Amino acid sequence: MAELVSKRAQVARNRRTAVQALADYAVDEPRLSFVAHGENTTFRVDSRDGRFLMRVHRPNRHGPGVDSRVAVGAELDWLAALRAETELSVPSPVRARSGEWTTVADGRVCSVLGWQGGRMQAAHPKAVHFRRLGGVLARLHEHASGWTPPAGFVRMRWDWETFFGNTMEYGGVSAADCWDLLPAPVRVQFDEVARRMRIVMADLGTQSDAFGLIHADLHLENALFDGDAVRIIDFDDCGFGYWLYDLAVPLWDSHHRDDYPAYRAALLEGYAQHRDLPGLIHLDDFIATRYVAVGLWFAGMAQVNPAFAADLDKTMDYVRRSLDQML
Known part of the structure; x- marks a missing residue:
């Protein structure tokens, strides 16, 4: 593994990029506060015009040959449509002075969103949080099913090749190389999942009853709760995929909890109140x-991000133990 640049140095570099990018937006007297450094580096922006989220996007995020600026712009097209056509609470995309959704600074695509308030409940979830999240997912899917994306709309396609082939880059590392980084027991498990899913996905097909535009990352850390309201954040992974995958995402990291059966039932109940459930088998x-x-993703990110590198062994052990139970 190449020598890692410290997290502090990476964030400092991206902060300079964010400051440069903000000059392209009508945000008066911005003050930046670091939020997170993962796929993207994000900063809270406080200004006289309000509070925003600035994202400095990682290059080559959206698959080979895909222009990141086009792909991020497509994500923001969907957010704008969701805000205009539904009552779902999603971030408001902010246009640059140029009229575009994004700008480029230091060679990095950057975007600005309105700030979303609320509380994360990932550490202490209750069944009610999963029920509300299920309702949100159903309404999100209902909109996606009836929405016609604009011309030039480009997002990831979460099919077998993307999950198990060499389509993606994680932390700048090709997916194929990430497979080679896995501990041998985990590689065996992943190969078995890939074998099963080739059959499952072929059986489901890609018609609208099974497949459409999904969030693809709506776990409890990407949902903010405020009373009865649920505010959805982080559409960075959104793309065309299986409705079932969107239901799997909020459940996967609760699978080990004693309350998991109640969480699962609540999520599906919330979904079914708004939309027919897909093939739950x-x-x-x-x-x-x-x-x-x-x-x-974690194996790739660990090659470039010191925080991920420090947790790599623990994470791989968690994945191995979890799949041992499932397989």
Whole structure:
């Protein structure tokens, strides 16, 4: 593994990029506060015009040959449509002075969103949080099913090749190389999930009853709760995929909890109140697929991000133990 640049140095560099990018937005007297450094580096922006989220996007995030600026712009097109056409609480995309959704600074694509308030409940979830999240997912899918994306709309396609092939880059590392970074027992498990999912996905097909535009990362850390309201954040992974995968995502990291059966029932109940449930016989297969996606992502990110590198062994052990139970 190449020598890692310290997290502090990476964040400082991206902060300079964010400051440069903000000059392209009508945000008066911005003050930046660091939020997170993962796929993207994000900063809270406080200004006389309000509070915003600035994202400095990682290059080559959206698959080979995909222009990151086009892909991020497509994400923001969907957010704008959700805000205009539904009552779902999603971030408000902010246009640059140029009229575009994004700008480029220091060679990095940057974007600005309105700030979303609320509390995360990932540490101490209750069944009610999963029920509300299920309702949100159903309404999100209902909109996606009836929405016609604008011309030039480009997002990731969460199919077998993306999950198990060499489509993605994680932390700048190709997916194939990430497979080679896995501990041998985890690699065996991932190969078994890939074998099963080739059959499952072929059986489901990609018609609208099974497949459409999904959030793809709506776990409890990407939902903010404020009374009865649920505010959805982080559409960075949104793309075309299986409705079932969107239901698997909030369940995968609660799978080990004693309350998991109640969480699962609540999520599905919330969804069913708004939309027919897809073929639930394969839900556990998609939860296993989520473990693969997270494991590959973490292995790649550990090559460039010191925080991920420090937790790599622990995370791989968690994934191995979890899949032992599932498989």
